[in-house]
Amino acid sequence: MLDRLNEAMDHLERHIAAEVDIDVLARIARTSPHHFRRMFSALAGMPLSEYVRRRRLTLAAGEVLAGRRGLLDIAVTYGYGSNEAFARAFRAMHGVGPAEARRSGTALTSQPRMTFHLTVEGSTPMEYRIVDKPEFRLLGYRTEVPIVHEGHNQAIAEFVASVGVERLARLKPLSDQEPRGVVSAVEPLDASSRAEGSLVDYMQGVVSSAPAPEGVTERVVPAGKWAVFHTVGRAPEAAQYLWRDVFTQWFPSNPYRSVAGPEILRTEFSADETDTSCELWLPVEHDA
Secondary structure (H helix, E strand, O other), X not given: OHXXXXXXXXXXXXXXXXXXXXXXXXXXXXXXXXXXXXXXXXXXXXXXXXXXXXXXXXXXXXXXXXXXXXXXXXXXXXXXXXXXXXHHHHHHHHOOXXXXXXXXXXXXXXXXXXXXXXXXXXXXXXXXXXXXXXXXXXEEEEEEEEOOOOOOOHHHHHHXXXXXXXXXXXXXXXXXXXXXXXXXXXXXXXXXXXXXXXXXXXXXXXXXXOOOOOOOEEEEEOXXXXXXXXXXXXXXXXXXXXXXXXXXXXHHHOOEEEOOOOEEEEEEEOOOOOXXXXXXXXXXXXXX
16 A cells, blocks of 8 residues: 555655645545545645645745746646745745745745655554444534644533533433443544644434434434454543554555545543543445
């Protein structure tokens, strides 16, 4: 999988100034456009669109400093329709405008060309199971929260507190299948991004075959395959690291790809709420 991703990155670099065709990149990587975006964002730490923008402005800066072409010609080459739009984007990345950079020799910012390599960090195997689930419902209470890759997510804490223990307790008897009990479910609002601060649709509730009671949000999830992972560790990092490791280690090493849908997390806390047992359910399909 990593070799195919790098082939796609080679193609992207050769056509970096052209309009990005995500379908072509996904075809080279032998995966779906949705999974390619998700994989890239997880591995690179930024959306594909942000990487392309930064690479274009890196190459444009080289041409600006070379001084062989006019600024408008450079702007058009890298996808900007006017000097003004180019100058704004250039300043946002480099801290100075292109005309000033050409005059002053100010230090600029470079986005290196990106390739992906597998780094072995330990010998502990990642256990998983693949589950075929019929259509089911997510019943609960929803909001939008920002992604926090490590540490406390204040927005989630405030939302769960606002829902309250009693309302969640009333939903719990409706849990009639795996993953059982009260769960959280997230779904990125922008499929191309898992960057820090990106918004996700967040639901706290249960997995059920029953219709939603009055005042409760219902999300019908179609039948499909789910990859299920388990970990135990400190809260909240255990779940955050599990999510990270699945996208950066498991997907590149296994013949599955993520598909659009909610990502469901079941957690059980220790008595002092410092440790947690986590089960992560991700919708997948076989990467034929």
